Amino acid sequence: MKRQIVLLAASILTISTFAQTWKPAGDRIMTSWAEKVDPQQPLPDYPRPQLVRNTWLNLNGQWQYAVVPATEQNIPAAYAGKILVPFAIESALSGVAKTVGKDSALWYQRTITVPATFKNKRVLLHFGAVDWLCDVYINGKKVGTHQGGYDPFDIDITSALSKSGSQQLAVRVWDPSDEGPQPRGKQVNKPNGIWYTPVTGIWQTVWLEAVPQAYISSIKQTPDIDKSVIRVSAQVENAGPGDQVLIAAYKGTEKIAEQTTTPGAEIALSIPNAALWSPNHPFLYDLKVSLVQKNKKTDDISSYFAMRKISVGTDNNGIQRMLLNNEFVFQYGPLDQGWWPDGLYTAPTDEALKYDIEQTKAMGFNMIRKHVKVEPARWYNYCDKLGMLVWQDMPSGDLGNRWESRPGVYGRASDKDRTAESETIYRNEWRAIMDKLYNFPCIVVWVPFNEGWGQFKTKDIVQVTQQQDPSRLVNSASGGNFERVGHIMDLHNYPEPLMPDPALFGAKQVLVLGEFGGLGLPVEGHTWQQKNNWGYQTFKNNEELLKRYEEFVNRIPALIKSGLSAAVYTQTTDVEVETNGLMTYDRKVVKMPTSRLYEMHSKLYENSSVAMKK
Incomplete structure (x- = not known):
C-alpha cells in the first residue's frame, strides 16, 4: 500500500x-x-x-x-x-x-x-x-x-x-x-x-x-422553408444489406417528425409551423440519427438544424436584393480575420473563441465576413446559437495576379494562369471546406476569391461552387476580378463607404460593399510592436475615431436606398501591425463604446425598408 x-x-x-x-x-x-x-x-x-x-x-x-x-x-x-x-x-x-x-x-x-x-x-x-x-x-x-x-x-x-x-x-x-x-x-x-x-x-x-463496425460517417441537411421541410440524408460507412437509418426532428423535447430511410437516401421531414432562424430569432431544432441493423440501433448521433433561407429578389426599382427568409434584411458586419496574439490561428480557450462573436453581436452587427480563414466547427456553432450571419471566404493562395484599370468596375485583376497542381489543390480544399461546413445554417454566402488573390477560372469556379451548394449565395470575387457570374457584385473601397454602380450591375447582381473603413487607432500597451503600426487612416484618440466612424455609418442608409444590400467594415480586431480593429489585438480594449455602436447600427436595419416586387 x-x-x-x-x-x-x-x-x-x-x-x-x-x-x-x-x-x-x-x-x-x-x-x-x-x-x-x-x-x-x-x-x-x-x-x-x-x-x-x-x-x-x-x-x-x-x-x-x-x-x-x-x-x-x-x-x-x-x-x-x-x-x-x-x-x-x-x-x-x-x-x-x-x-x-x-x-x-x-x-x-x-x-x-x-x-x-x-x-x-x-x-x-x-x-x-x-x-x-x-x-x-x-x-x-x-x-x-x-x-x-x-x-x-x-x-x-x-x-x-x-x-x-x-x-x-x-x-x-x-x-x-x-x-x-x-x-x-x-x-x-x-x-x-x-x-x-x-x-x-x-x-x-x-x-x-x-x-461500430458500420457507422454514420456524415449527414447532410438542407432546409426548405417554402415547403416547410428539412431534407436530410445520412452516409453510413460499411453499410450492409437491409441496414436502415432512422431520422427524427425535435423541437425542444417534443418529437415533431420521424422517418426511416436507407443509407445515403434523402428524406424530407415535415416541420409544421416552422420557427424561422434569423439574427433576431436564432431558433435551432434538434436532430437525432440512428443506424438500425436487424431492428436494433447500433449507432446514434445527435445534431441540429435551422429553418432559414437565403435568396435573391428584385425590388420595385429593378435592383437585386439579398433576402433572408424571403424578406430584405440589410446585412452589416465586420471583416473578421480570426487571429490571436497568443495563439495565432487558434483561440486560447473556447470562451475566447465565443467572445469575438458575442462582442460583434453586442455592437449591433448581424453578419461576419470570415476573411480568408476557416474556423473550428465550434465557432460556427456559436454563430448558429447567437444568431450571426456568416460570409465564408476561401483562404487565398498562389498570389500574383496583375491589376488593371477598367471603366465602371473600379479596377480589375486578371485571372491567373495557375499550374495544374495549384488548381487541383485549390479545388480539392474548397470542395472539402464547403462539404464540412455545409450544415451550419449561419453561413449564407460563399466567397471563393478575394481581391484577385490567386483568382483563376472565375466562371468555372463559381459554377462549381453553385453546383455543390445551390442553397446559398456565391460572391464570386470580393473586391477582385469582377465578372457577371454568381449572385453578388462586391466592391472594396477604403476608407469611405461606396457601392457598385446600380446602372451597371443592379439588374443582374446583388450590390454589396465587401470592405471599407480600416480606421486605425493604436492603443499604447496593446499593440503588437511599439511603433510603426498601421491603419488605412490613423487617429490620435477615441473621440476622433468615433466621429469619423459615425460619419461613415450615417452615409450608409442613402446607399441602401440606392441598392446596397450589405456592407463589411474592416475590422473586428487589430492584427499584428494592423491597428484598424474595433478592438485591440489582445481584446482588452474596445475602441468605441459598444452601446453607441449598437445604437448606430440598429438604425441601419430600421431604415432599410425596401419595397419588393411580388
Missing part, C-alpha cells in the same frame, strides 16, 4: 512538474485567456457539434516535437522538447514560438492509451486542422496522408493499433507558407502590413473516436 501511495505521489509530482515546464514563449502581448490555458487539457470541449457521439477522447496537450530537414522522412530518434497541441509552433501558446519554413519538416510525437470502452470498436483519429501536408504514423506504421490546412479529416487507425498497452502516435508536417501554391490566407514568411506570421502544423483539436 505504501508503495502504491509513493507511486501515486510520484505520478502527481511528475504531472505537476510537466505542467509547470510549459509557459507561453516570447514577449508579445497576450489576451487575458492565455492565463486560463490548461497545459494538461487545452481546448477540452467536444469539437464536432454537428455530429455528436459520446465515445471520444481528447488528445490535446503537451506532445514531443522536432524540426528536421525536409529531406528527412524517417521518424526522429530524438525530439527537441515539448509543444502544446493544438497551438501552431510559431505561436506563443505552443511554448515554442519557432518558424519552420519550406526547408524543414515539423514532427510531433506522443503516447496514447486507447480507453477500455473502445474495445471491439473501430477507432478513428481526428484532426480539426493541420497546416499543410500531413503524414500520420501509428506504432511506426504510416496510416494516412492529408493535404489542406483548413478542412478536418479522420483516419481509421484500428488495424495499426497494438492489442494492448500504449500506442505511439507520430505526425509529420511540411508547410511552405507563402513559398508554395497552397491556400494559406494571410500567412507570409516575412510579416508586414496586412500579412501575418506563418502558422505551421496542428492548430485545431486532435481526438480519438470509437465507432
